[in-house]
Amino acid sequence: DQQVKQNSPSLSVQEGRISILNCDYTNSMFDYFLWYKKYPAEGPTFLISISSIKDKNEDGRFTVFLNKSAKHLSLHIVPSQPGDSAVYFCAAINAGNMLTFGGGTRLMVKP
């Protein structure tokens, strides 16, 4: 039972355009959401997070939006750069301090 889902396994975007990565969750007890970026042969690295009491968090080119009623969050990258090409994992935390990951979306930014 996947409580966190990323329905798009891959996304291809032109350099300079916006990348939008989506994530859906089913557990209403999640109170914090995170995005991780992963390059091949490396561990995931933290990118940006958002608390369930907010609907938007921005950090430079990265913005995360949270729609609690729809149980949906998205990561916007603008402008996209070739170095952003990686696998992006959405993750959620509940009170038990356990991270639950989505299946990941492979982003390819074309020069």
Place this chain on the structure above:
Amino acid sequence: DTAVSQTPKYLVTQMGNDKSIKCEQNLGHDTMYWYKQDSKKFLKIMFSYNNKELIINETVPNRFSPKSPDKAHLNLHINSLELGDSAVYFCASAKDRVSGNTIYFGEGSWLTVV
């Protein structure tokens, strides 16, 4: 200076063997984790551990056991390895409450069971 280090990075072993993957963190964190990334690339929690409490994902077979000699180490022992155990295993550590960028992952240990 690596914050979370795992050894070995690559491990190929035969079915039925017992193996261990070591993990060390030098961040002074209280909580450590083991995650498994399976063939479908899903990252799934296996264990969460601190000095006080071990939380086990109930779907993890009891052939897998975490061992923590001290707060900076959480090793993963796997008995009677099976083909389906082939995966990438990630160690991670965090402060008591993961609230942002306070969780750090190791680079992963690629286990192949033949």
